[in-house]
Amino acid sequence: MQRSDRERYSYDTHDALQGRPWVHRVFGHIFRGPNAQHGEDLFFRTVAERASASHTLELGCGNGGVAERLVNETDATVLATDISTRQIKQAQARAVKGRLEFRELNAEDPISGQYDLIYGRGVLHHVNFRPVLERLASENLNKGGAMVFREPLGANIMGALYRSISKDDHTEDERPISRADLRWFKQTFNGFWFYPYGLMSLPLGAISSPLFKNPDNPLTKLGHQLDDRVLRHIDVVRPLFRAAVLVIDPS
Numbered sequence: 001m002q003r004s005d006r007e008r009y010s011y012d013t014h015d016a017l018q019g020r021p022w023v024h025r026v027f028g029h030i031f032r033g034p035n036a037q038h039g040e041d042l043f044f045r046t047v048a049e050r051a052s053a054s055h056t057l058e059l060g061c062g063n064g065g066v067a068e069r070l071v072n073e074t075d076a077t078v079l080a081t082d083i084s085t086r087q088i089k090q091a092q093a094r095a096v097k098g099r100l101e102f103r104e105l106n107a108e109d110p111i112s113g114q115y116d117l118i119y120g121r122g123v124l125h126h127v128n129f130r131p132v133l134e135r136l137a138s139e140n141l142n143k144g145g146a147m148v149f150r151e152p153l154g155a156n157i158m159g160a161l162y163r164s165i166s167k168d169d170h171t172e173d174e175r176p177i178s179r180a181d182l183r184w185f186k187q188t189f190n191g192f193w194f195y196p197y198g199l200m201s202l203p204l205g206a207i208s209s210p211l212f213k214n215p216d217n218p219l220t221k222l223g224h225q226l227d228d229r230v231l232r233h234i235d236v237v238r239p240l241f242r243a244a245v246l247v248i249d250p251s
């Protein structure tokens with residue numbers, strides 16, 4: 001079995017991958033605190049700003065929530081794709097004639113069509129993404145087009161610990177974006193930038209979860225402020241954050 005076949009099998013059959021992992025239930029403030037919210041908002045805003053009136057391709061769309069929001073909030077036309085038959089079946093309910101189509105598709109296979117924007121959330125770390133992005137950039141992205149992704153980063157120690165103790169919440173092949181990958185992005189694409197989030201916000205979000213009801217509280221606010229300050233002053237720690245918005249926008 002190839003990596004992509006194993007991914008399809010996992011997402012078609014493992015119920016744990018469909019539901020919310022325990023870490024979201026027990027330490028929810030890591031994912032709903034102001035810093036995480038800022039990262040998620042930045043991802044969607046970066047996609048939406050480049051999506052208006054455009055032909056847009058989503059990779060690894062899962063249940064189709066991001067594509068549906070994009071169609072509701074912009075006038076983009078979206079082809080949202082995923083390798084999993086089960087995920088695409090679930091997503092079909094959100095299809096909008098002429099605006100939003102869902103299609104079963106392996107991102108590692110050649111894709112037809114030209115797009116102004118290609119995006120995905122949590123998908124690159126499930127695919128052999130280097131050749132995929134090079135091919136998409138040369139064959140499918142219109143001149144002046146952009147690619148936007150939101151992915152976990154591999155060098156974050158707490159993220160690595162979580163993945164090692166929580167195998168059911170992950171596929172056996174997923175590989176968060178490494179420092180070497182970030183260097184590869186910089187060397188390969190003009191106009192690459194990334195915004196990392198979730199360094200101090202991760203432990204402070206974990207501590208805050210049992211202590212406060214509201215994910216926006218003094219501890220998580222402190223995490224957000226610290227992360228913001230670290231980002232502005234210490235460049236070398238950028239790969240150590242939990243996740244990042246990755247943008248390739250040569251225009």
Ligand SMILES: C[S@@+](CC[C@H](N)C(=O)[O-])C[C@H]1O[C@@H](n2cnc3c(N)ncnc32)[C@H](O)[C@@H]1O
Binds near residue numbers: 011059061
């Ligand atoms: C972590 S989930 C993210 C789903 C969705 N983007 C979201 O944010 O909720 C990863 C998704 O990538 C899909 N996937 C894995 N390998 C793929 C491949 N080779 N081509 C296309 N999709 C793939 C999985 O089926 C799954 O839906």
